Amino acid sequence: MSKESKNKLAYSDKLQEIYQKAMNIYSKKSKLPNFNEETTQELDEIVFRADNAKGVFAVLTTLLVHKSLMPQQDIRYYQTKFDNGFSGRTIDTKFITPFLKSISFPAPSTSGWLTRTLESSQPYMLDYKPAISPKTLKSAFLNLIDKVQNYDLNSQEALVYIFALLVEKREEERLDNLANPHNLPISDIILLLETHFNYSYEGGGSGASRLPVLAIYSAYQCMMNQVKRYEDKILCELENHTSADTRSGSVGDVEIDEQDGSAFEGVEIKHNIEVTREIIEIAYDKFKSQQTKRYYILTTANMDRADWNVLNKEIRRISKIHGCQLIVNGVYSTLKYYLRLLDDTSEFIENYVENIKNDSAVKYQHRKAWNDIVSRLSNE
Known part of the structure; x- marks a missing residue:
């Protein structure tokens, strides 16, 4: 060292x-x-x-x-x-x-x-x-x-x-009374989240990168009880925002385990960072020693400029070596798909509100921004 x-x-x-x-x-x-x-x-x-x-x-x-x-x-x-x-x-x-x-x-x-x-x-x-x-x-x-x-x-x-x-x-x-809108169309939910993630926070918005993680985690909290793929699986608690995955032993920002504690699925989430081959390689280092069945690398960045030939080549290489199904996608498109799987999207909003209320990396300004954004949307 x-x-x-x-x-x-x-x-x-x-x-x-x-x-x-x-x-x-x-x-x-x-x-x-x-x-x-x-x-x-x-x-x-x-x-x-x-x-x-x-x-x-x-x-x-x-x-x-x-x-x-x-x-x-x-x-x-x-x-x-x-x-x-x-x-x-x-x-x-x-x-x-x-x-x-x-x-x-x-x-x-x-x-x-x-x-x-x-x-x-x-x-x-x-x-x-x-x-x-x-x-x-x-x-x-x-x-x-x-x-x-x-x-x-x-x-x-x-x-x-x-x-x-x-x-x-x-x-x-901390704001105790966070806005908790119900019965929103999926398009409005995505708009709320995108605005919340990219809000003009004071001081550069330290902690804002945690918000997409909480959104994806909130969706998994819903899916664990509603999607057959996750039947009998365990959604692990979120690691502290300051804990490095390699030090904590986690395979990603979000982890779903088998009953025996082995990693079943992992998710690495980037905020406004384009996915590159190097990011895929770093992610692979986290799960290569485990029998992870599926692994997502999601980003809020626009991936239109990504070199998909390079990315797909690396994805195929890892699949041949490890057998894991590695998926690179956008946070927003993934959330749209997940929300369509749910019986009631209001449960997702409830989870997200609870998570931003209690997560230590989320600051007062992030909670206040959420209320402001919801209020603005409801008045449009």
Whole structure:
């Protein structure tokens, strides 16, 4: 394993550990860490300002995570140009900000260190000169770093506290009353989904690629009880959006298993990405060791420009080697076909609404967009 892979695993595991502790606090399985009044107020300030000061939040998260992994590191020296410094920006860009986005926490576009107020020629001492606004946030930010470095404030417990409050805030923002239209024609359902997938989400729409996965999964939830092919088969629970299939052991985004646990059918879903031979090869690596009967690679992208001669050649090659029926198709055309198989398409809508309500990768803006789109369609 490369050094970068080991680092990614270390930061990923630590973030997941901290996040899980925060989730346990939210579900009342454990209690919120206890600090003195001053420190509690400083941590609360970070949480309160997180949405409008994403850079400060990402930087502090990076420093606290790094300190928990490297206790001997003085986290005030966040650049390699400092004596005994380290590259906080690299760690943030590669590991921290992507994770914050994946759990729908406030996050900058790529790194918290994009602003001059956070990346200067000075370490984060109490007399740090650049103007972080407001002053209460600057004071909280620098004091917490100082306490971690000089007064044995536990960096991991501090971050558990911050994460726990952000989880509570995030859950409060979830929309409980999602629109659930019934008796729509299939054409309107497809229009709703296509508009939802491609909505102009703030910040580039991180998490929108999960929506086509949830739509296909919702269709399978219906078909498991209505289509003879899936009689006695098991629809596996969806993996976490941040889990790599190769690491989780799943053959794709959606997996249907035999009763003995072996893979029966798999689906890999791409959002606005054209299917290429390389994508087919990567998918084959996931299922080649199993006796998968059928495997779909679906995309929301327009496949008119695809080189079907190359794709079909690769599909035939895999079929000869493995015996799996490999199918490349569009998400929308596949959903149209699946919906025609159902006794009542309202069940599909109910499943999709429930899935976007509860999936951790789906954010408040995706849920709000769904309500807005349904409302607009009903008024046309």
